Amino acid sequence: MARKVFEKKSIMKATVQQLWDFHAQPNAFAKLTPPPIFIHMRENKLKSLTEGTVDFTMWLGFIPIHWMEQHEPGPTPAPASFIDHQHVGPMAYWEHQHLFRAVPEGVELTDHLTIEHKPGLIGFFTRLMFDGLPLQIYFSYRHLRTRLALRSM
Numbered sequence: 001m002a003r004k005v006f007e008k009k010s011i012m013k014a015t016v017q018q019l020w021d022f023h024a025q026p027n028a029f030a031k032l033t034p035p036p037i038f039i040h041m042r043e044n045k046l047k048s049l050t051e052g053t054v055d056f057t058m059w060l061g062f063i064p065i066h067w068m069e070q071h072e073p074g075p076t077p078a079p080a081s082f083i084d085h086q087h088v089g090p091m092a093y094w095e096h097q098h099l100f101r102a103v104p105e106g107v108e109l110t111d112h113l114t115i116e117h118k119p120g121l122i123g124f125f126t127r128l129m130f131d132g133l134p135l136q137i138y139f140s141y142r143h144l145r146t147r148l149a150l151r152s153m
Helices: 016-024 120-129 132-151
Strands: 004-012 037-048 051-060 063-073 081-088 093-103 106-116
Touching (some): 016 093, 016 132, 037 063, 106 132
Antiparallel strands (some): 004 106, 037 051, 063 081
């Protein structure tokens, strides 16, 4: 199956450090997840945003999805960035780059996602939940929640 790329960019009125600190909070993932999706953290072994693993169950309504991600440093030219790779989960491939870049208006937040669906029924399900319009809604929610959280920091 072919890999797809999705990208969402927003300007946040904050510093790179404020954006980094927000994402480093233990409950940031739950804050950034829109209902009716809920996250149950099974094990958080993050040493930092750029090192460690996170093992969780994502509940899509009443449907549980086990997911494990490995965090690592982001691309070299973007020192304020990190990547999570799915090691266990519903996708054939999932790489989510979180890129923070200082701009005159504040910080440009870029979520760059590369995905590949599994074949068969699981792939059909993930296309419904993690493709096209659902991804646009999911990342628009994440950026809005980030913007609101940064205002209160």
